[in-house]
Amino acid sequence: MIMCNKEQLVGYLYDDLPAEERAAFEGHVAACARCRQELFELRETRQHLATWAPPEPEFTFQVVQSARAEAAPPRPRFAMFPRWALAAAAGVLVAAGAAAIANIEVRHDANGFVVRTGWASDAPLDGPAGPGVVAERPISADARSAAVADPGPAGQLRAEVAALAQRVAEMEQADLQLARTGAPPRSGISPAELRKILAESESRQRTEMAMRFQQIWNDFNAARASDFVRVQQAVAPELQRQGRLLENVIYRNSGQR
Amino acid sequence: MPSTDEELVARSMGGDLDSFNQLVLRWERPIYALAYRVIGREEDARDVAQETFLRAFRALRGFKGQAKFSSWLYRITLNLCRDWIRRQRRAPVAQAPEGVDLIELASQAEPAETIEDLVARRELGRAVARAMAMLPEEQRTAIVLKEYHGLTFQEIADLLDCPLSTVKTRLYQGLCVLRKHLAEAGVESVFARNDHV
Numbered sequence: 001m002i003m004c005n006k007e008q009l010v011g012y013l014y015d016d017l018p019a020e021e022r023a024a025f026e027g028h029v030a031a032c033a034r035c036r037q038e039l040f041e042l043r044e045t046r047q048h049l050a051t052w053a054p055p056e057p058e059f060t061f062q063v064v065q066s067a068r069a070e071a072a073p074p075r076p077r078f079a080m081f082p083r084w085a086l087a088a089a090a091g092v093l094v095a096a097g098a099a100a101i102a103n104i105e106v107r108h109d110a111n112g113f114v115v116r117t118g119w120a121s122d123a124p125l126d127g128p129a130g131p132g133v134v135a136e137r138p139i140s141a142d143a144r145s146a147a148v149a150d151p152g153p154a155g156q157l158r159a160e161v162a163a164l165a166q167r168v169a170e171m172e173q174a175d176l177q178l179a180r181t182g183a184p185p186r187s188g189i190s191p192a193e194l195r196k197i198l199a200e201s202e203s204r205q206r207t208e209m210a211m212r213f214q215q216i217w218n219d220f221n222a223a224r225a226s227d228f229v230r231v232q233q234a235v236a237p238e239l240q241r242q243g244r245l246l247e248n249v250i251y252r253n254s255g256q257r
Numbered sequence: 258m259p260s261t262d263e264e265l266v267a268r269s270m271g272g273d274l275d276s277f278n279q280l281v282l283r284w285e286r287p288i289y290a291l292a293y294r295v296i297g298r299e300e301d302a303r304d305v306a307q308e309t310f311l312r313a314f315r316a317l318r319g320f321k322g323q324a325k326f327s328s329w330l331y332r333i334t335l336n337l338c339r340d341w342i343r344r345q346r347r348a349p350v351a352q353a354p355e356g357v358d359l360i361e362l363a364s365q366a367e368p369a370e371t372i373e374d375l376v377a378r379r380e381l382g383r384a385v386a387r388a389m390a391m392l393p394e395e396q397r398t399a400i401v402l403k404e405y406h407g408l409t410f411q412e413i414a415d416l417l418d419c420p421l422s423t424v425k426t427r428l429y430q431g432l433c434v435l436r437k438h439l440a441e442a443g444v445e446s447v448f449a450r451n452d453h454v
Contacts, residue, residue: 010429011410016409048435059303
């Protein structure tokens with residue numbers, strides 16, 4: 001007869017014992033009241049365990065690429081919002097994202113809708129700074145990589161501007177060295193010309209940003225107006241019906257008097 | 258015929274996102290259930306499940322197929338659960354539902370089960386959750402993997418990096434402690450005492 005063996009008991013409990021070991025354990029249990037009782041109680045505990053179910057999850061994970069994510073249909077939870085609200089939310093998101101990149105100033109005053117942009121600067125510039133003023137210091141590697149990491153059109157443009165600024169700085173350094181050695185200045189685009197290109201590029205970007213923002217604003221207004229008309233069309237018949245009912249009630253009451 | 262995990266993994270490694278999403282669909286509930294039973298919090302279990310699939314996706318090229326894909330997922334999940342428990346520095350919490358909706362309950366009843374039986378079953382489930390939360394993490398994990406995921410002793414030993422005998426010991430001790438906690442909670446016996454072996 002074998003001794004009480006807890007590992008065998010667990011193996012037997014989960015029906016995971018080789019045939020020979022199983023037969024031996026059954027022989028033991030038939031003669032050992034303590035193991036029999038323990039086996040019974042553990043089976044009972046397993047029965048209890050079967051009643052514990054996790055809450056039913058309401059999710060479906062999905063791994064998507066960013067392009068697919070944009071193309072994916074909106075989730076149903078957004079269906080409750082009118083289109084103009086979604087357009088407004090999209091506008092705010094675009095504006096916030098763009099502002100984070102380009103220091104946008106948005107104002108709506110007596111002069112109308114004003115959008116003004118200027119590149120964001122992480123640290124104070126050495127020279128005078130403001131919209132349209134290019135940094136005199138070389139663009140850091142971090143700033144360049146951050147600009148390249150941004151996949152959007154603003155990010156691309158920013159990367160181009162950063163690259164041009166870097167080129168200007170390099171050329172200035174090279175010209176300075178040439179001047180020190182007494183050599184004639186080299187031919188090609190001068191730093192001043194490059195500065196002009198940079199200024200033009202930034203100006204173009206400002207215009208494009210303003211146009212995009214204006215377009216979002218127009219879309220938002222059009223969607224809101226359209227939804228307003230639809231709401232009016234849906235509500236007007238019901239209001240008329242309620243009016244007629246009220247008139248009937250008043251008419252009946254006056255007749256009873 | 259549905260593709261096997263191995264086929265889907267191979268296609269996923271080749272850049273097929275849909276294949277990976279099929280794996281996610283196939284395993285998200287078991288992974289969530291494992292996380293929920295180990296850490297005991299619905300929201301956090303959901304986060305752990307999501308993080309499991311993200312990590313699996315990122316590390317897919319490192320998956321050599323030496324273990325089953327499910328075992329690999331379980332391992333990631335258990336590591337995340339362990340991190341969670343370490344961060345929380347406390348035992349998992351047994352969540353108590355805010356209220357019982359009888360209509361919802363009725364829809365969940367088995368054909369031969371009355372509402373009273375169902376309520377009793379839910380109560381018992383909650384008592385089990387509370388008792389499980391009181392177990393040491395190693396014992397709880399061993400019970401969850403064996404009881405709810407049907408892993409063999411050897412698979413559990415491989416997952417937890419411990420000898421086979423340790424797995425059996427943890428299971429035995431865990432079940433004994435659980436039985437004690439349930440008795441203290443007033444859970445009654447469900448078997449007749451004369452029905453042995």
